[in-house]
Amino acid sequence: MNILRFILTFLLTICLLVVLNLRISDKPAFGSLLNPSTGFYQFGENPSELHLPENIVLSELEDEASVYFDERRIPHIFAKNEHDLYFLQGYVVASLRLWQMEFQVLAAEGRIAEILGNEEKFIAFDKNQRRMGLSYGAKNKLDLINSDPFSKNLLESYTAGVNAYISSLSSTDYPLEYQLIGYQPEEWSAYKTTLLLMNMSNVLTSTEYDIENSNFLSLYGKELFDSLYNDDNSKLEPIVESPAEGWKAALNRDSLEIITLPNPANTLLELSTLQDKPDVQIGSNNWAVSGEKTASGFPLLANDPHLKLSFPSVWIEMHLNTPDLNTYGVVFPGAPGIVIGFNDYIGWGVTNAGRDVKDWYEIEFKDEQKDFYKWEGAWRACTKEIEEIKIKGMPSVFDTVIYTHLGPVCLENFETQAGTKNFALQWMAHQASEEYKTFYLLNRAKNFDDYIAALRYYSCPAQNFVFACVNGDIAIRQQGKFPILEKDEGKFYMDGSSHEAWTEYIPFEDIPMMYNPSRNFVSSANQIVADSSYPYYLNGVFEYYRNRVINEELRKLQKATVEDFKNLQFNNYNLMAAENLDLMLAYVNPDLKEGEHAEVYESLKSWDFLNEANSLAATYFQLFSESYYTLLWDEFVEAEVPGGWDPYKWKKGWKAPGEYQTFQLLQDSVQHIFIDIQGTEEIETNGDLLNLAYQEMLSKLTKIESQEWGKYKNTLIEHLAMIPAFSTNLDLGGNYKIVNATGKFHGPSWRMILDFDGGKIKGIGVYPGGQSGNPGSKYYDNMVQEWATGDYHELLYSTDEASYQDGNFYQVNFKKR
DSSP: OHHHHHHHHHHHHHHHHHHHTSOOTTOOOOGGGGOTTTSGGGGOOOTTSOSSOSEEEETTOSSOEEEEEOTTOOEEEEOSSHHHHHHHHHHHHHHHHHHHHHHHHHHHHTOHHHHHOSOHHHHHHHHHHHHHTHHHHHHHHHHHHHTSHHHHHHHHHHHHHHHHHHHTOOGGGSOHHHHHHTOOOOOOOHHHHHHHHHHHHHHHSOOOOHHHHHHHHHHHOHHHHHHHSOOOOTTSOOSSOOOTTOOOOSSOOOOOOOOOOOOGGGOBOOOTTSOOOOOTTOEEEEEEEOGGGBSSSSOEEEEEEEEEOEESOSOEEEEEEETTEEEEEEEOTTSOSOSEEEESSEEEEEEEOOBOOEEEEEEOBSSTTOSEEEETTEEEEOEEEEEEEEETTEEEEEEEEEEOSSOBEEEEEEEETTEEEEEEEEEGGGSOOOHHHHHHHHTTOOSHHHHHHHHTTOOSSOEEEEEEETTSOEEEEEEOOOBOOOTTBTTBOEETTTOOOOOOBOOGGGSOEEESOTTSEEEESSOOSSOTTSSSOOOBOOOSSHHHHHHHHHHHOOSBOHHHHHHHHTOOBOHHHHHHHHHHHHTSOGGGTSGGGHHHHHHHHTOOSBOOTTOSHHHHHHHHHHHHHHHHTTTTBOSOOGGGOSSOOBOTTOOOOOHHHHHHHHHTTOOOGGGSOTTOSSOOOHHHHHHHHHHHHHHHHTTSSOOSHHHHHOEEEEETTOOGGGOEEEOOOOOTTSSSOOOSSEEESOEEEEEOGGGSOEEEEEOSSOSOOOTTSTTSSTTHHHHHTTOOEEEOOOSOGGGGOSSSSEEEEEEEO
16 A cells, blocks of 8 residues: 555646645645655655654653554553653653644534635534533543542643653654644643543444434424334344342332423424434454353453544554553553553453433523523523634634533524424533543453452443453453433433433442353344333433344353454344345246346345355345335435445434334334325335345446445545545455444544464454554554454563564653653
């Protein structure tokens, strides 16, 4: 890929050198950056050298320390105390990923127009980030950190390390993206680390559809909503099995149905200003098996979180060591410690819980000044914050964010047939919390009790934490802070004049967990955490296919090995197709299965349901099923979606039922008004839709460049600033809803397998990228092919510092001034 970037850059240089040296509006002059002697090429690196000198003297250190970079540029940090450890972690991460760290927190804070300029979409994005309260939540967390000397010192040590690296740079040393876009790095702060957490919380908790569900309810009623958006999970496997003795809830409440009246006048109009939802394909897999199911007699653990595939990579890989700590894994650039990994005693991994922890409330203001809002029959004063949105090269734009007791008013002046509506957001991430303590303690945990103690500090975004220990224990626990809700509460928007802010939460003891189960395995893949016997209301967006494939494979496993876990992480079985394709084909007219179309039909009919890269049938099914879905839910789904990829592009303010519900309706022959296509004189049946979908699939096949699944899917790993020359496409198997969840834009962002054989953890792992954020470095993407082909590298975490001094590592010595 480095050669490709060289060629692309060279061609750009020849063609655009003169044009780009002309400054257009507020855009920087890029031509000088493409100059072979002074521009992009200076960012290339000699593979035999690293970017840091061998000896660095810093006044902030308390003692001497060393960092050893291995052949993949993974840093192994050896420090004599915690201050120096986190200081050096900040320093090293900044040296590898400075631009990525800052760009992500600027986006979280709503400051994109400040660096990218006067485009409407940037200003709208910044306004939305401010109104959603990302900085509000970050400041609440920072206040809690500052009230605790231990936490404050930890974050300050990390922050000081980042800033020490920044201060060592001259302007010519700034990462390439700063120079392309035309700005310079700011000082890091603990506040920016909390913004990073808020950014991830926003990504992982944004699959709520209160307003969309309310729109449907208002037009079509509760009975039809319950029929189509059926949350019945009785056919599925939850993460945690119901206890034989039943759930023992510490706090029980009678369920009351909370229903927004189906009044057509409440239907929201003019929803074009609603922000697009984040991709619902974000998910993950994790599992662990006990020694009863392994060849070694000791546990095995695996994790692969599914996130946006990007350059620089989501994660950075590290080894942290002090006399009291030895831990290895991956972490988000900008946060201290290890987020997913292991130490000498335990290993852990996470998947997203999918729980809805965002609730929307209609707010009634006293008048157009919006200084007061209705609360329990009286007018209550609002709090207002004036937000200045700076715009590069232009005057600032100002926006007033109104705060209520429930949270910020994110959505204002939405038109309905009954007048305007305003909505406030109550979001768990707004609350002060201490997630960093969870990872600090997990990094040091030695057993199950330590694991449980660490999770007590974790609130949001809710995750499923898998665990295994050298003593043979395995466990899984969903962890987060969950308000106690009545049935359907939070599924629709609610009346803000009568609802209190959350005050009651599911007790820690009542959150589902499995510890050394008799089935000898635990697993999660974003499915619901418990069945309907669980005494608390569960609301969220859950997965229906991957988890069942994983559990079926784990049940069959005996004498399992690391190779078995590798195969499972790369399992391409398409359960959604296996359960539905035969029924779909049964509706297709014979003339579409014969003659020139016979080959396509026979390919589908004989398909083994594996989404391998060279599969033709996998492409056919994708086109067939997505056409059926779009035709069925044409009232809610945009007709043309660029790339035709899941998730479907829902019309603003609407959401169709998911694929699992869609196919359940087909299997159960449920008749409903949406089967009929809008805009046609005929009244269509499911058979009509499936025949039309099949014809659409045949038509699309004549227009695509390749029918092979991997080439058609064309997985994209995209640069964060969407710079094509710094991005890449791959021909890969897998897809969303498949265990190997490598889709078009998302996929396994880190694959890790831990073997506890002999009571000593041996890890392997890989992620789709490289340690460096510099597009000119060989370490920018050197692990991509390894990740794509199913290879892993050994995760070296020896406590013996001398083992890193054998000449195979680049050693950087840090000394106190």
